[in-house]
Amino acid sequence: MASRQLDDKNSHRKPKARPRPVNPITAAIQNWITASLPPLESDGQDLRNESLINSAPKRFTIYEPLALLPTGSFTSETWASILGVCDEAVCNSLWQSILQEISKTGQGVVTHLAVNEGIPLHKAGEEDENVRRSPSGLRMLFGDFGPSEGVGDYPTKSDFEGAFWVGTKQNGIFQKWAPRWTMFSRGNVKEKARLLGFNRPSLTKRTREEQGEIWAVDLYAGIGYFVFSYAALGMRVLCWEINPWSVEGLRRGALANKWSVKVVEGDDLLLPVSQLLAGEERIIVFLESNEKALERVGEMQETGLARNIEHVNCGFLPTSEPVWKSAWEVTRFAPEAWLHLHENVGVGDIQSRRGSIQGTFEAWAAASGADLRTPKVEHAEQVKTR
Structure with missing residues (x-):
């Protein structure tokens, strides 16, 4: 009996705190x-x-x-x-x-x-802008990151096969890239989730049947940061990207998500647009400058293709302003459309910048007498800070 009382008494003692795990x-x-x-x-x-x-x-x-x-x-x-x-x-x-x-x-x-040392704005030892956003500052401490010698601006299939590839999953979507050659921005995760939350009437099954395919355009596709959000919403996506390593990462990521993808490069860039879109792939990537996008999309729309472009993503920093006019033009046949314009803006300057962007698009609309669209800066999202 005494032993039981002792056990009962001990049972009320607080359990010892677990030691804090060492980093x-x-x-x-x-x-x-x-x-x-x-x-x-x-x-x-x-x-x-x-x-x-x-x-x-x-x-x-x-x-x-x-x-x-x-x-x-x-x-x-x-x-x-x-x-x-x-x-x-x-x-x-x-x-x-x-x-x-x-x-x-x-x-x-x-x-x-x-060690992640950030993405330099300029090429190593040069004044030219690092438009491909190559992660040349990456400090590789251990492991085989693939060859660098002999790999030029035009990597081959064997270069891709010999590279070191990594992946992650954000918002239920896989992404792939070669860290020696391609950047990855974790800070876009919130914006990617916001795009996945778009619930517009034009995305319903009824409207698809009435209006046909709904399209998105990404003028700075990268490894598919925002491309994949549009694909997940059921759109077909036209992409432009100049970094072949990013295009290969996009291709691998699309396949990991079980989306059909076509990469248009080399001699295929000379094919008629009707032939390029005939395969009905979910994602079509053009390995060329986005300066070609407006002309190429115009050809598609003249033949009745890709008219209903509802989203155009311009995700480039420090600013994507050089392609805003093209983004405005390619949406001219859609009943309503959204342009996602990225640039670096001081927190205190967001509202004034919002007003100036509104004025720019109003001027473009007024300059075209046949354009009945009314531009409106609907939302300003603070995606990343530093």
Whole structure:
């Protein structure tokens, strides 16, 4: 009886708090310090180790099988001095330890490690704009990211096959890209979800049957950031993109989402538009400058194709303004349409910029006597900040 009373009494004690899990990168660094770094005098060793751990990154993003670390990772003075004297094997043991610990978190198995250093606005060593948004600043720490030697502006099929590809899933949609050659912007996830939420009467089954196919146009397609949102809404999408690596990522991503896709490039760009659209693929990608888009869409519309273009996406920073007039023109046959115009604007300037954009489109509408459309800046969305 006494034993039962003791058990009952113990049953009311609060359970012990579980120990807080150690950050996987911190755990990896601690193990690496113990296994690989030479000991110092007591005070010096403690200070060195503390500095290494405190200045190391704590966050990471997984794009299987890649773990991507934030900008500036492992560049502190302490890390620079340590890594500068370690041989390749010792450095690799650190990166492998980090990958092993991250893989234990259950978020995905990772085999490659890199640091995201942002997308330069200009080509390396040149004044020309980096219009392809090539991630030349990516710091590849561990893993085979595919060949770079011999891969020019026109990659071959074997270049694509030899590259390192990663993927992620946002809003239930897969995306694929080669991180050595193509950027990926996580910050677009909110805007992509907003596009998926469009619920216009013209998207109903009844209206489709009455008006035929509904189209979207993306003038800066990339790897399919917004293309895939329109495809998921049941539209056919015409895309323009000048980076062949992005086009290949778009193609792979479309197939991963089970959407038919056609890439128009090389000699195929000379084919009649009726032939290019005859296959009824959900997504048609033109590997050429978007300066060709207005003329090409005009040819389609003259032959009765792609008249009902309801969405045109101009997702390019710092501004997509050079294609706004074309975006306005290609929607002229739709009963109503939405242009998604992206550019960098100061938070305090959003309303004034909204007014100036309204005036620009009103002037274009007035300049065409036969154009009965009324432009309206319906919504301004703050997508990303920095």
